[in-house]
Amino acid sequence: MAADIRKSYGELNAVDGVSFTVAEGEFFGILGPNGAGKTTTLEIVEGLRQADSGHVTLLGENPWPRNPALLPRIGVQLQASSFFEKLTAKEQLLTFGSLYGVGDTTAMEMLELVGLGDKADVREDRLSGGQRQRLSIACALVHDPDVVFLDEPTAALDPQARRNLWDVLREIQARGKTIVYTTHYLDEAEILCDRVAIMDRGRILAMDSPATLVRGLDAPTQVVLQRGAISTEQARAINGVEHAYEDDVSLTISTRKPAPVLSALAERGTLDGLQVRTATLEDVFLHLTGREYRA
CATH class of the missing domain: 3.40.50.300 (P-loop containing nucleotide triphosphate hydrolases)
Structure with a gap:
Protein backbone atom coordinates (compact mmCIF):
# COMPACT_ATOMS: atom_id res chain seq x y z
CA MET A 1 0.00 0.00 0.00
CA VAL A 214 -12.36 1.88 -21.51
CA ARG A 215 -16.10 1.78 -20.79
CA GLY A 216 -15.83 4.99 -18.80
CA LEU A 217 -14.30 6.79 -21.76
CA ASP A 218 -17.61 6.47 -23.67
CA ALA A 219 -15.74 6.68 -26.97
CA PRO A 220 -17.59 6.00 -30.23
CA THR A 221 -17.10 2.82 -32.22
CA GLN A 222 -15.30 3.25 -35.54
CA VAL A 223 -16.72 1.32 -38.50
CA VAL A 224 -14.29 1.30 -41.43
CA LEU A 225 -15.42 0.50 -44.99
CA GLN A 226 -13.57 0.29 -48.25
CA ARG A 227 -13.62 3.60 -50.10
CA GLY A 228 -16.53 3.71 -52.53
CA ALA A 229 -18.66 1.11 -50.70
CA ILE A 230 -21.14 3.91 -50.05
CA SER A 231 -20.84 7.68 -50.27
CA THR A 232 -20.11 9.88 -47.28
CA GLU A 233 -23.58 11.42 -47.64
CA GLN A 234 -25.25 8.00 -47.55
CA ALA A 235 -23.24 7.06 -44.47
CA ARG A 236 -24.24 10.24 -42.64
CA ALA A 237 -27.91 9.54 -43.39
CA ILE A 238 -27.84 6.20 -41.52
CA ASN A 239 -29.57 6.30 -38.13
CA GLY A 240 -27.01 6.35 -35.32
CA VAL A 241 -24.08 7.72 -37.32
CA GLU A 242 -22.41 10.63 -35.51
CA HIS A 243 -19.70 11.37 -38.04
CA ALA A 244 -18.39 10.02 -41.33
CA TYR A 245 -15.29 10.96 -43.29
CA GLU A 246 -13.40 9.55 -46.25
CA ASP A 247 -9.71 9.42 -47.11
CA ASP A 248 -7.81 7.94 -50.05
CA VAL A 249 -8.31 4.38 -48.82
CA SER A 250 -11.39 4.06 -46.63
CA LEU A 251 -14.62 5.52 -45.28
CA THR A 252 -14.78 5.77 -41.48
CA ILE A 253 -18.06 5.99 -39.58
CA SER A 254 -18.25 6.98 -35.89
CA THR A 255 -21.22 5.73 -33.87
CA ARG A 256 -22.29 4.91 -30.34
CA LYS A 257 -25.04 2.67 -31.73
CA PRO A 258 -23.09 0.12 -33.79
CA ALA A 259 -25.87 -2.50 -33.99
CA PRO A 260 -28.36 -0.47 -36.11
CA VAL A 261 -25.52 0.99 -38.19
CA LEU A 262 -24.13 -2.46 -39.01
CA SER A 263 -27.66 -3.69 -39.78
CA ALA A 264 -28.18 -0.80 -42.21
CA LEU A 265 -24.83 -1.49 -43.88
CA ALA A 266 -25.73 -5.18 -44.20
CA GLU A 267 -28.98 -4.26 -45.97
CA ARG A 268 -26.91 -2.26 -48.45
CA GLY A 269 -24.56 -5.23 -49.00
CA THR A 270 -21.49 -3.26 -47.90
CA LEU A 271 -19.99 -5.61 -45.31
CA ASP A 272 -17.12 -6.90 -47.46
CA GLY A 273 -13.83 -5.74 -45.95
CA LEU A 274 -15.61 -3.97 -43.08
CA GLN A 275 -13.66 -3.44 -39.84
CA VAL A 276 -15.06 -2.48 -36.43
CA ARG A 277 -12.73 -0.73 -34.00
CA THR A 278 -13.81 -0.17 -30.42
CA ALA A 279 -11.99 2.01 -27.86
CA THR A 280 -8.88 0.60 -26.22
CA LEU A 281 -6.75 1.39 -23.19
CA GLU A 282 -4.55 3.44 -25.51
CA ASP A 283 -7.51 5.76 -26.18
CA VAL A 284 -7.98 6.19 -22.41
CA PHE A 285 -4.26 6.84 -21.99
CA LEU A 286 -4.16 9.51 -24.70
CA HIS A 287 -7.37 11.09 -23.44
CA LEU A 288 -5.84 11.51 -19.97
CA THR A 289 -2.22 12.35 -20.81
CA GLY A 290 -2.59 14.11 -24.15
CA ARG A 291 -1.05 13.39 -27.53
CA GLU A 292 2.00 15.62 -27.25
CA TYR A 293 5.23 13.64 -27.58
CA ARG A 294 7.54 13.85 -24.59
CA ALA A 295 11.11 12.51 -24.84
Whole structure:
Protein backbone atom coordinates (compact mmCIF):
# COMPACT_ATOMS: atom_id res chain seq x y z
CA MET A 1 0.00 0.00 0.00
CA ALA A 2 1.24 3.48 -0.89
CA ALA A 3 -0.44 6.43 0.83
CA ASP A 4 0.15 9.98 -0.44
CA ILE A 5 3.83 9.40 -1.27
CA ARG A 6 5.81 12.36 -2.59
CA LYS A 7 9.30 12.81 -3.98
CA SER A 8 10.81 16.01 -5.37
CA TYR A 9 14.10 16.88 -7.02
CA GLY A 10 14.46 20.63 -6.73
CA GLU A 11 11.38 22.12 -8.37
CA LEU A 12 10.44 18.83 -10.07
CA ASN A 13 7.68 16.91 -8.31
CA ALA A 14 8.57 13.43 -9.55
CA VAL A 15 5.91 11.77 -7.37
CA ASP A 16 3.13 14.08 -6.22
CA GLY A 17 0.72 12.47 -3.79
CA VAL A 18 0.45 8.93 -5.18
CA SER A 19 -1.79 6.41 -3.38
CA PHE A 20 -2.74 2.86 -4.33
CA THR A 21 -3.26 -0.59 -2.85
CA VAL A 22 -2.41 -3.88 -4.57
CA ALA A 23 -4.25 -7.06 -3.60
CA GLU A 24 -2.56 -10.40 -3.05
CA GLY A 25 -2.21 -12.29 -6.35
CA GLU A 26 -3.04 -9.22 -8.43
CA PHE A 27 -1.27 -8.14 -11.63
CA PHE A 28 -1.06 -4.36 -11.20
CA GLY A 29 0.33 -2.07 -13.88
CA ILE A 30 1.62 1.49 -13.61
CA LEU A 31 1.38 3.24 -16.97
CA GLY A 32 2.51 6.65 -18.08
CA PRO A 33 4.59 8.63 -20.59
CA ASN A 34 8.29 9.29 -20.13
CA GLY A 35 8.91 11.25 -16.96
CA ALA A 36 5.54 10.41 -15.44
CA GLY A 37 7.10 9.17 -12.18
CA LYS A 38 6.54 5.43 -12.69
CA THR A 39 10.06 4.24 -11.87
CA THR A 40 10.48 6.58 -8.90
CA THR A 41 7.17 5.36 -7.49
CA LEU A 42 8.24 1.74 -7.90
CA GLU A 43 11.63 2.39 -6.27
CA ILE A 44 9.96 4.01 -3.25
CA VAL A 45 7.61 1.06 -2.80
CA GLU A 46 10.51 -1.40 -3.19
CA GLY A 47 12.53 0.41 -0.53
CA LEU A 48 15.26 1.49 -2.96
CA ARG A 49 14.49 5.19 -2.55
CA GLN A 50 13.20 7.27 0.36
CA ALA A 51 10.02 9.28 -0.11
CA ASP A 52 9.96 12.90 1.07
CA SER A 53 6.61 12.21 2.71
CA GLY A 54 3.79 9.70 2.76
CA HIS A 55 3.73 6.10 3.88
CA VAL A 56 4.39 2.72 2.26
CA THR A 57 3.47 -0.70 3.63
CA LEU A 58 4.84 -3.74 1.83
CA LEU A 59 3.69 -7.15 3.08
CA GLY A 60 2.89 -5.52 6.41
CA GLU A 61 6.36 -3.99 6.74
CA ASN A 62 7.93 -0.59 6.13
CA PRO A 63 10.40 -1.01 3.23
CA TRP A 64 12.47 2.05 4.19
CA PRO A 65 15.07 2.10 5.67
CA ARG A 66 16.13 -1.00 3.76
CA ASN A 67 14.32 -3.81 5.55
CA PRO A 68 16.22 -7.14 5.61
CA ALA A 69 13.05 -8.98 6.65
CA LEU A 70 11.44 -8.09 3.32
CA LEU A 71 14.30 -9.11 1.04
CA PRO A 72 13.47 -12.83 0.87
CA ARG A 73 9.82 -12.01 0.15
CA ILE A 74 10.22 -9.60 -2.77
CA GLY A 75 11.79 -9.91 -6.21
CA VAL A 76 12.95 -6.88 -8.17
CA GLN A 77 13.80 -6.58 -11.86
CA LEU A 78 15.12 -3.12 -12.68
CA GLN A 79 14.96 -1.24 -15.99
CA ALA A 80 18.64 -1.99 -16.62
CA SER A 81 19.99 -5.30 -15.37
CA SER A 82 23.63 -6.07 -14.63
CA PHE A 83 25.00 -9.59 -14.57
CA PHE A 84 28.25 -11.12 -13.40
CA GLU A 85 30.76 -11.10 -16.24
CA LYS A 86 31.59 -14.28 -18.16
CA LEU A 87 29.05 -16.45 -16.32
CA THR A 88 26.58 -18.69 -18.12
CA ALA A 89 22.83 -18.35 -17.64
CA LYS A 90 22.91 -21.29 -15.22
CA GLU A 91 25.84 -19.88 -13.27
CA GLN A 92 24.15 -16.47 -13.03
CA LEU A 93 21.02 -18.00 -11.57
CA LEU A 94 22.90 -20.30 -9.18
CA THR A 95 24.88 -17.30 -7.93
CA PHE A 96 21.74 -15.25 -7.29
CA GLY A 97 20.08 -18.27 -5.68
CA SER A 98 23.02 -18.84 -3.34
CA LEU A 99 22.46 -15.38 -1.85
CA TYR A 100 19.12 -16.66 -0.54
CA GLY A 101 20.18 -20.20 0.29
CA VAL A 102 18.31 -21.61 -2.71
CA GLY A 103 19.42 -25.05 -3.91
CA ASP A 104 20.58 -25.89 -7.41
CA THR A 105 17.41 -27.82 -8.26
CA THR A 106 15.15 -24.87 -7.50
CA ALA A 107 17.36 -22.52 -9.50
CA MET A 108 17.24 -24.80 -12.52
CA GLU A 109 13.47 -25.11 -12.26
CA MET A 110 13.27 -21.32 -12.52
CA LEU A 111 15.48 -21.38 -15.60
CA GLU A 112 13.01 -23.80 -17.18
CA LEU A 113 10.07 -21.59 -16.15
CA VAL A 114 11.40 -18.66 -18.17
CA GLY A 115 12.18 -20.88 -21.16
CA LEU A 116 15.97 -20.84 -20.88
CA GLY A 117 16.60 -24.48 -20.02
CA ASP A 118 18.32 -25.03 -23.36
CA LYS A 119 20.49 -21.93 -22.82
CA ALA A 120 21.80 -22.96 -19.41
CA ASP A 121 25.41 -23.22 -20.60
CA VAL A 122 25.37 -20.10 -22.77
CA ARG A 123 27.19 -17.04 -21.46
CA GLU A 124 24.91 -14.15 -20.55
CA ASP A 125 26.56 -11.75 -23.02
CA ARG A 126 25.74 -14.16 -25.86
CA LEU A 127 22.02 -14.28 -25.13
CA SER A 128 19.54 -12.25 -27.17
CA GLY A 129 17.82 -9.22 -25.68
CA GLY A 130 14.66 -11.17 -24.95
CA GLN A 131 16.62 -14.02 -23.38
CA ARG A 132 18.53 -11.59 -21.15
CA GLN A 133 15.24 -10.08 -19.99
CA ARG A 134 13.91 -13.54 -19.13
CA LEU A 135 17.12 -14.33 -17.26
CA SER A 136 16.74 -11.08 -15.34
CA ILE A 137 13.21 -12.07 -14.33
CA ALA A 138 14.44 -15.56 -13.34
CA CYS A 139 17.01 -13.93 -11.03
CA ALA A 140 14.22 -11.87 -9.44
CA LEU A 141 12.14 -15.02 -8.93
CA VAL A 142 14.78 -17.58 -7.94
CA HIS A 143 14.05 -17.27 -4.18
CA ASP A 144 10.28 -17.70 -4.70
CA PRO A 145 9.20 -14.20 -3.54
CA ASP A 146 5.61 -13.28 -2.71
CA VAL A 147 5.69 -9.98 -4.62
CA VAL A 148 7.53 -9.32 -7.89
CA PHE A 149 8.39 -5.83 -9.14
CA LEU A 150 9.14 -5.50 -12.86
CA ASP A 151 10.18 -2.16 -14.34
CA GLU A 152 9.44 -2.15 -18.09
CA PRO A 153 10.39 -5.82 -18.54
CA THR A 154 9.48 -5.87 -22.25
CA ALA A 155 11.13 -2.59 -23.25
CA ALA A 156 13.18 -2.76 -26.48
CA LEU A 157 12.09 -6.33 -27.25
CA ASP A 158 10.88 -7.41 -30.67
CA PRO A 159 7.19 -8.47 -30.97
CA GLN A 160 7.95 -12.18 -30.76
CA ALA A 161 10.14 -11.80 -27.67
CA ARG A 162 7.47 -9.63 -26.03
CA ARG A 163 4.79 -12.26 -26.62
CA ASN A 164 7.04 -14.99 -25.25
CA LEU A 165 7.64 -12.92 -22.13
CA TRP A 166 3.87 -12.43 -21.71
CA ASP A 167 3.56 -16.20 -21.31
CA VAL A 168 6.22 -16.11 -18.60
CA LEU A 169 4.40 -13.33 -16.75
CA ARG A 170 1.09 -15.21 -16.94
CA GLU A 171 2.77 -18.31 -15.52
CA ILE A 172 4.25 -16.26 -12.67
CA GLN A 173 0.82 -14.94 -11.72
CA ALA A 174 -0.69 -18.42 -12.06
CA ARG A 175 1.71 -19.49 -9.31
CA GLY A 176 -0.04 -17.07 -6.97
CA LYS A 177 2.50 -14.28 -7.13
CA THR A 178 1.60 -10.61 -6.89
CA ILE A 179 3.07 -8.63 -9.79
CA VAL A 180 3.58 -4.86 -9.89
CA TYR A 181 5.07 -3.56 -13.10
CA THR A 182 5.51 -0.53 -15.30
CA THR A 183 5.24 -0.47 -19.08
CA HIS A 184 4.85 1.81 -22.09
CA TYR A 185 2.93 -0.84 -24.01
CA LEU A 186 -0.80 -0.24 -23.64
CA ASP A 187 -1.86 -3.37 -25.54
CA GLU A 188 0.28 -5.42 -23.18
CA ALA A 189 -1.22 -3.83 -20.06
CA GLU A 190 -4.75 -4.31 -21.39
CA ILE A 191 -4.13 -8.04 -21.83
CA LEU A 192 -2.08 -8.81 -18.72
CA CYS A 193 -3.23 -6.48 -15.94
CA ASP A 194 -6.08 -6.94 -13.50
CA ARG A 195 -5.89 -3.21 -12.73
CA VAL A 196 -3.82 -0.30 -13.97
CA ALA A 197 -2.92 3.14 -12.66
CA ILE A 198 -2.33 5.77 -15.33
CA MET A 199 0.25 8.33 -14.18
CA ASP A 200 1.39 11.65 -15.57
CA ARG A 201 3.52 14.41 -14.03
CA GLY A 202 3.81 12.50 -10.77
CA ARG A 203 0.09 11.97 -10.21
CA ILE A 204 -2.32 9.10 -10.75
CA LEU A 205 -5.00 10.28 -13.19
CA ALA A 206 -7.11 7.11 -13.25
CA MET A 207 -7.03 3.66 -11.68
CA ASP A 208 -9.25 0.66 -12.38
CA SER A 209 -9.44 -2.46 -14.51
CA PRO A 210 -8.62 -1.81 -18.19
CA ALA A 211 -12.15 -2.78 -19.26
CA THR A 212 -13.75 -0.38 -16.76
CA LEU A 213 -11.51 2.49 -17.84
CA VAL A 214 -12.36 1.88 -21.51
CA ARG A 215 -16.10 1.78 -20.79
CA GLY A 216 -15.83 4.99 -18.80
CA LEU A 217 -14.30 6.79 -21.76
CA ASP A 218 -17.61 6.47 -23.67
CA ALA A 219 -15.74 6.68 -26.97
CA PRO A 220 -17.59 6.00 -30.23
CA THR A 221 -17.10 2.82 -32.22
CA GLN A 222 -15.30 3.25 -35.54
CA VAL A 223 -16.72 1.32 -38.50
CA VAL A 224 -14.29 1.30 -41.43
CA LEU A 225 -15.42 0.50 -44.99
CA GLN A 226 -13.57 0.29 -48.25
CA ARG A 227 -13.62 3.60 -50.10
CA GLY A 228 -16.53 3.71 -52.53
CA ALA A 229 -18.66 1.11 -50.70
CA ILE A 230 -21.14 3.91 -50.05
CA SER A 231 -20.84 7.68 -50.27
CA THR A 232 -20.11 9.88 -47.28
CA GLU A 233 -23.58 11.42 -47.64
CA GLN A 234 -25.25 8.00 -47.55
CA ALA A 235 -23.24 7.06 -44.47
CA ARG A 236 -24.24 10.24 -42.64
CA ALA A 237 -27.91 9.54 -43.39
CA ILE A 238 -27.84 6.20 -41.52
CA ASN A 239 -29.57 6.30 -38.13
CA GLY A 240 -27.01 6.35 -35.32
CA VAL A 241 -24.08 7.72 -37.32
CA GLU A 242 -22.41 10.63 -35.51
CA HIS A 243 -19.70 11.37 -38.04
CA ALA A 244 -18.39 10.02 -41.33
CA TYR A 245 -15.29 10.96 -43.29
CA GLU A 246 -13.40 9.55 -46.25
CA ASP A 247 -9.71 9.42 -47.11
CA ASP A 248 -7.81 7.94 -50.05
CA VAL A 249 -8.31 4.38 -48.82
CA SER A 250 -11.39 4.06 -46.63
CA LEU A 251 -14.62 5.52 -45.28
CA THR A 252 -14.78 5.77 -41.48
CA ILE A 253 -18.06 5.99 -39.58
CA SER A 254 -18.25 6.98 -35.89
CA THR A 255 -21.22 5.73 -33.87
CA ARG A 256 -22.29 4.91 -30.34
CA LYS A 257 -25.04 2.67 -31.73
CA PRO A 258 -23.09 0.12 -33.79
CA ALA A 259 -25.87 -2.50 -33.99
CA PRO A 260 -28.36 -0.47 -36.11
CA VAL A 261 -25.52 0.99 -38.19
CA LEU A 262 -24.13 -2.46 -39.01
CA SER A 263 -27.66 -3.69 -39.78
CA ALA A 264 -28.18 -0.80 -42.21
CA LEU A 265 -24.83 -1.49 -43.88
CA ALA A 266 -25.73 -5.18 -44.20
CA GLU A 267 -28.98 -4.26 -45.97
CA ARG A 268 -26.91 -2.26 -48.45
CA GLY A 269 -24.56 -5.23 -49.00
CA THR A 270 -21.49 -3.26 -47.90
CA LEU A 271 -19.99 -5.61 -45.31
CA ASP A 272 -17.12 -6.90 -47.46
CA GLY A 273 -13.83 -5.74 -45.95
CA LEU A 274 -15.61 -3.97 -43.08
CA GLN A 275 -13.66 -3.44 -39.84
CA VAL A 276 -15.06 -2.48 -36.43
CA ARG A 277 -12.73 -0.73 -34.00
CA THR A 278 -13.81 -0.17 -30.42
CA ALA A 279 -11.99 2.01 -27.86
CA THR A 280 -8.88 0.60 -26.22
CA LEU A 281 -6.75 1.39 -23.19
CA GLU A 282 -4.55 3.44 -25.51
CA ASP A 283 -7.51 5.76 -26.18
CA VAL A 284 -7.98 6.19 -22.41
CA PHE A 285 -4.26 6.84 -21.99
CA LEU A 286 -4.16 9.51 -24.70
CA HIS A 287 -7.37 11.09 -23.44
CA LEU A 288 -5.84 11.51 -19.97
CA THR A 289 -2.22 12.35 -20.81
CA GLY A 290 -2.59 14.11 -24.15
CA ARG A 291 -1.05 13.39 -27.53
CA GLU A 292 2.00 15.62 -27.25
CA TYR A 293 5.23 13.64 -27.58
CA ARG A 294 7.54 13.85 -24.59
CA ALA A 295 11.11 12.51 -24.84
